[in-house]
Amino acid sequence: MTTVIAGNYADGQTARLHPVQVHLESTGLAIVDAEGARLALWAYEELEPAEAVQTGRPVRLRLRDDKGARLTIEPETSLEALWQAAPQLRGRRRMGRRAWRAVAVMAASVGAVGVGLVYGVPRLADALTVLVPVSWEEATGSAIQREVIGLFVEDAAAGPICAAAAGRAALDRLTQRVAAPIETDFSFTVTVANSKTVNAFALPGGYIVVLSGLIDLAESPDEVAAVLAHEMAHVVERHPTRGMIRNTGHGILIDVLLGGSVAPGWASSMGQMLITTSYTREDEAEADALGADFLKAAGLRTGGDIRFFERLKEKFGDMPQALAMFSSHPLTEDRIAALRERASDGDDALGDSEWQALRTICDETTAVE
Amino acid sequence: MSSVTESADLTPPGQRRAQSWALAYLDERGRLARIAFRNAVFGVITLGLYRFWGKTHIRRHLWSHVSLAGEPFEYTGLAKELLLGFLIVLAFLIPLYAVSRFADLALVTLGTWAVVVKNIAFGLLLYWLLHLAIYRARRYRLTRTLWRGIRGAQTGSAIAYAFKAFGYSLITVITLGLAYPLLRARLYGIRMRNTWIGNRPFRFEGSTRPLVKGWLVAWLPVTVVIVLFVGISIAGTYLQEPAAADENQVTSLMLGGAGVAMFLLLPVALVLYVWYRAYEFRYLAGETTFEGLRFGSGLKARSLIWIYLSYWLASFGVLMLIGLTVGIAAAFIVIQGSAAGDPGTWQPNPTLGFIIGIPLFLVFFMVSSVLHVILVMRRLVMRICETLTISGEVDFEAIEQSALAAPGRGEGLADALDVGGV
Numbered sequence: 121m122t123t124v125i126a127g128n129y130a131d132g133q134t135a136r137l138h139p140v141q142v143h144l145e146s147t148g149l150a151i152v153d154a155e156g157a158r159l160a161l162w163a164y165e166e167l168e169p170a171e172a173v174q175t176g177r178p179v180r181l182r183l184r185d186d187k188g189a190r191l192t193i194e195p196e197t198s199l200e201a202l203w204q205a206a207p208q209l210r211g212r213r214r215m216g217r218r219a220w221r222a223v224a225v226m227a228a229s230v231g232a233v234g235v236g237l238v239y240g241v242p243r244l245a246d247a248l249t250v251l252v253p254v255s256w257e258e259a260t261g262s263a264i265q266r267e268v269i270g271l272f273v274e275d276a277a278a279g280p281i282c283a284a285a286a287g288r289a290a291l292d293r294l295t296q297r298v299a300a301p302i303e304t305d306f307s308f309t310v311t312v313a314n315s316k317t318v319n320a321f322a323l324p325g326g327y328i329v330v331l332s333g334l335i336d337l338a339e340s341p342d343e344v345a346a347v348l349a350h351e352m353a354h355v356v357e358r359h360p361t362r363g364m365i366r367n368t369g370h371g372i373l374i375d376v377l378l379g380g381s382v383a384p385g386w387a388s389s390m391g392q393m394l395i396t397t398s399y400t401r402e403d404e405a406e407a408d409a410l411g412a413d414f415l416k417a418a419g420l421r422t423g424g425d426i427r428f429f430e431r432l433k434e435k436f437g438d439m440p441q442a443l444a445m446f447s448s449h450p451l452t453e454d455r456i457a458a459l460r461e462r463a464s465d466g467d468d469a470l471g472d473s474e475w476q477a478l479r480t481i482c483d484e485t486t487a488v489e
Numbered sequence: 490m491s492s493v494t495e496s497a498d499l500t501p502p503g504q505r506r507a508q509s510w511a512l513a514y515l516d517e518r519g520r521l522a523r524i525a526f527r528n529a530v531f532g533v534i535t536l537g538l539y540r541f542w543g544k545t546h547i548r549r550h551l552w553s554h555v556s557l558a559g560e561p562f563e564y565t566g567l568a569k570e571l572l573l574g575f576l577i578v579l580a581f582l583i584p585l586y587a588v589s590r591f592a593d594l595a596l597v598t599l600g601t602w603a604v605v606v607k608n609i610a611f612g613l614l615l616y617w618l619l620h621l622a623i624y625r626a627r628r629y630r631l632t633r634t635l636w637r638g639i640r641g642a643q644t645g646s647a648i649a650y651a652f653k654a655f656g657y658s659l660i661t662v663i664t665l666g667l668a669y670p671l672l673r674a675r676l677y678g679i680r681m682r683n684t685w686i687g688n689r690p691f692r693f694e695g696s697t698r699p700l701v702k703g704w705l706v707a708w709l710p711v712t713v714v715i716v717l718f719v720g721i722s723i724a725g726t727y728l729q730e731p732a733a734a735d736e737n738q739v740t741s742l743m744l745g746g747a748g749v750a751m752f753l754l755l756p757v758a759l760v761l762y763v764w765y766r767a768y769e770f771r772y773l774a775g776e777t778t779f780e781g782l783r784f785g786s787g788l789k790a791r792s793l794i795w796i797y798l799s800y801w802l803a804s805f806g807v808l809m810l811i812g813l814t815v816g817i818a819a820a821f822i823v824i825q826g827s828a829a830g831d832p833g834t835w836q837p838n839p840t841l842g843f844i845i846g847i848p849l850f851l852v853f854f855m856v857s858s859v860l861h862v863i864l865v866m867r868r869l870v871m872r873i874c875e876t877l878t879i880s881g882e883v884d885f886e887a888i889e890q891s892a893l894a895a896p897g898r899g900e901g902l903a904d905a906l907d908v909g910g911v
Binding site: 372 | 534535590591599885886890
């Protein structure tokens with residue numbers, strides 16, 4: 121016994137809508153128009169819902185091999201016979217659990233890719249650093265130095281560079297002594313910038329910027345020597361360049377994630393990028409160890425940095441002044457222990473009068489060359 | 490709780506019918522909110538990867554709840570098509586971004602100006618790509634839209650469109666925005682004339698001039714105020730310090746003046762702009778025809794303004810709520826802390842800030858995305874349907890299924906460049 125249901129039929133060839141009678145036959149739905157002509161026969165197993173079946177709404181059907189034909193059945197009709205003949209039409213309820221599983225898989229794969237990239241970028245940066253020529257590093261460093269110094273200038277009236285003659289001479293002598301045993305393609309150019317902030321930076325190509333706040337806080341030339349040796353170690357190991365390449369890699373990832381909606385590169389000036397370069401733990405540990413080796417090889421006393429950091433912590437604690445220094449040179453338990461271990465005896469880095477001269481290096485200032 | 494604003498009326502065999510057609514929107518806010526909520530939560534968990542499924546579900550809901558002459562539209566797009574499109578575009582976008590970022594490193598040796606120039610050029614390239622993406626995304630959505638089983642389509646070259654869009658944008662910028670209606674009318678024309686239902690195209694007979702009147706209402710007051718402000722700022726400084734006639738000073742003054750003016754003017758300018766967009770929509774719709782059908786729109790500016798305003802107010806409210814809870818919690822912590830140790834030594838702890846801040850930000854993000862779907866997307870569709878009038882005759886028998894091939898994947902570029910819309 122065949123049931124007859126009223127409906128509408130669009131054949132997918134033209135936009136004409138045919139009011140039809142749908143006969144439930146043994147193999148499928150026979151679609152018959154108002155004149156009695158059979159327009160189509162839709163097999164039960166080929167039926168698919170064109171949209172989710174909801175009670176009270178018309179049922180819209182299509183074929184699995186969809187060419188656009190649509191059959192709409194009005195909601196008032198009792199459709200039990202149809203559900204029996206084509207049970208797959210009702211089977212869409214299980215979406216819930218499947219959806220959660222799919223989402224979990226997605227989250228896991230995104231997490232895996234993310235972790236892989238985060239670990240992969242530094243390795244890639246290491247590999248690429250080898251390819252960078254020294255001349256490029258030097259050109260970049262000198263270009264960035266101006267910018268870096270500009271970030272810390274507080275007093276617009278005074279010049280940014282400290283250049284008292286006696287102080288400069290003392291600084292040059294100190295630099296020479298520390299750098300004496302170092303074999304490297306780079307030549308070190310140390311500049312003292314006029315700023316109350318306590319910090320020191322190594323830029324690509326051998327450019328080292330020491331902020332005068334650091335010299336003010338130091339109580340002996342050994343401490344400044346330790347900082348210099350540490351920064352020189354960064355230069356020799358090319359950590360600044362590696363950091364820049366790594367940051368570039370992360371920047372590319374951000375570009376891709378945010379879809380270029382953040383204007384590319386506007387915000388990250390080169391100097392700022394370098395300041396916020398977080399050297400990896402390995403970089404820092406390496407610079408510590410190498411720096412101490414440099415000092416020992418030069419016959420100078422080591423351990424100045426540990427005194428310096430302890431004083432910094434005591435005087436400023438967690439305040440912003442210290443924060444800058446500590447964020448780029450984190451004082452972890454391991455690091456403190458390693459620093460203490462390396463403390464050894466040696467000569468003073470500078471004589472008394474030279475040290476005093478260095479402390480007054482900011483009595484005269486100049487503009488950046 | 491659903492309402493049907495137009496009852497289904499089975500049409501007799503598709504002979505010519507002179508009547509008034511209307512678009513009806515079946516409002517099932519609860520279902521839509523559930524989809525939006527699921528999208529938000531899953532989207533966050535999967536770091537955005539779920540968005541392809543999310544967009545597909547929303548479109549399916551919205552399309553199927555809009556009906557023309559009793560027959561609903563249908564969205565046949567699949568999430569995997571969007572995903573595939575995205576992956577393919579990624580394959581060429583990653584090298585592009587990589588080149589751009591590495592160029593920074595190389596160019597900095599020339600000076601920071603070189604980096605700025607490169608960034609400007611790259612930004613312009615992305616802008617061009619944006620229009621390319623818009624056109625291609627539109628083609629994808631049209632080919633995935635069915636009505637009475639007939640597919641939509643879009644012809645025309647996306648690259649040509651992108652160049653035209655770029656050119657008109659340039660003219661707009663050069664004329665300080667005066668030529669904006671030219672850009673809007675021309676691009677709309679290109680898009681609509683290349684839009685098909687089956688094998689029949691839309692037609693657009695509009696031009697720029699009728700739009701200019703409306704645009705002047707929005708553009709003129711804003712521009713005049715900005716110019717006045719800048720002029721006054723410059724004059725003021727000149728009167729104070731006649732010696733300060735430095736070039737840098739003048740430019741920074743101009744920029745500063747414009748900046749301040751815009752900040753004060755911003756809400757007014759926004760309202761004027763939304764007013765113009767309603768005006769423009771009514772005009773453009775009125776000049777659009779399809780076969781024997783003529784369109785018209787009674788979309789009012791105030792409904793648009795209220796849609797966006799209520800969304801911003803709601804988002805602001807959520808933000809305030811979150812801020813309030815954080816504030817109370819923070820005060821609690823401070824009181825606890827000072828009870829234990831020395832009051833007044835409580836320092837903001839950055840790690841704690843992150844631990845609290847990030848989840849709160851995510852909550853706000855999720856809530857506001859649900860609000861956006863319910864308050865903006867849904868109501869826009871509702872208003873447009875309510876106010877769109879369609880009159881005339883059409884021979885449905887003559888509209889045949891499109892023979893054009895549909896793109897196999899979709900919208901990768903539009904997704905990668907964060908093109909908005911539904």
